[in-house]
Amino acid sequence: AGFSVKKTDILEEKGIVDDWLVIGGNVGVEEKLTFRRTWLKGIDTERDAMLLDFVWGSQGFENHWNIGQLIEGELCYYPSSFPSRALFKSHKLIFKGITFPEGHADFDSFATAYAEAIASNPWLSNYPVLIENVRPIMEDGRFLLVDVNRKQLDLDESHYEKTLKLLALSCGQPISIFGEWNGYHLTP
Numbered sequence: 001a002g003f004s005v006k007k008t009d010i011l012e013e014k015g016i017v018d019d020w021l022v023i024g025g026n027v028g029v030e031e032k033l034t035f036r037r038t039w040l041k042g043i044d045t046e047r048d049a050m051l052l053d054f055v056w057g058s059q060g061f062e063n064h065w066n067i068g069q070l071i072e073g074e075l076c077y078y079p080s081s082f083p084s085r086a087l088f089k090s091h092k093l094i095f096k097g098i099t100f101p102e103g104h105a106d107f108d109s110f111a112t113a114y115a116e117a118i119a120s121n122p123w124l125s126n127y128p129v130l131i132e133n134v135r136p137i138m139e140d141g142r143f144l145l146v147d148v149n150r151k152q153l154d155l156d157e158s159h160y161e162k163t164l165k166l167l168a169l170s171c172g173q174p175i176s177i178f179g180e181w182n183g184y185h186l187t188p
Contacts, residue, residue, distance in 0.1 A: 005078060007087060015074035015089045018042035020049065021101065022069040023130065024178040026187060032057050038065045039128050039178065040075070040086075041101045048128045049075050049086040070094050082121035084128065103130030103176055106147040114181060127181040133174040136166040143167075145177065145186065154185040162188055 020040040027036045038051040053061050065071075073091030077083035104110040110129055117127055134145040136155065143155035143163045155163050166188055169175065179186040 010076050010078055010087050011089050013076045015076040017074045018045045020071045020073060022065045022067050036061060043098050048084055050084045052085055082117050082124055103132040105132060106149050107151045107153055129181050130178045132176045134177055135174055136170050156185045156187040159187060
């Protein structure tokens with residue numbers, strides 16, 4: 001159902017130059033293999049990109065990406081009908097003021113964008129989403145996000161501590177949140 005592409009082949013392609021904001025990340029372990037998904041948002045292009053890294057055992061990652069960093073660079077995307085995975089061809093950390101990227105205004109807007117992505121690539125497993133003006137709540141032991149239209153979206157309950165921090169940080173007020181949508185729930 002797929003094919004492998006070498007990093008060297010990807011880096012031979014023409015990339016997209018932009019200032020990339022590190023907007024989110026997720027680290028996990030499967031057996032002794034540690035993976036890291038780092039999500040970037042192009043400031044001018046408004047494109048999403050995912051850097052996917054793997055390390056074996058207790059090795060460290062080659063690069064360290066911190067949420068909020070701004071990176072000037074050229075990204076090359078892996079071939080896909082819905083490109084998201086990418087590699088930096090060149091990059092450097094920069095410091096300058098930016099306007100924070102706009103997210104979806106509500107869950108209807110997000111659902112429309114997600115439907116278009118799934119129509120392009122039905123095997124899409126992690127979809128990046130930035131949503132504005134949502135309130136994290138806990139109701140009947142479930143973590144939810146509530147949008148401006150009072151529609152609800154499930155939060156991934158396996159990240160209990162992270163979700164509790166969201167509740168505390170929001171103080172019941174609307175916030176913008178970035179996460180990965182897997183078709184069932186959002187992982188902040």
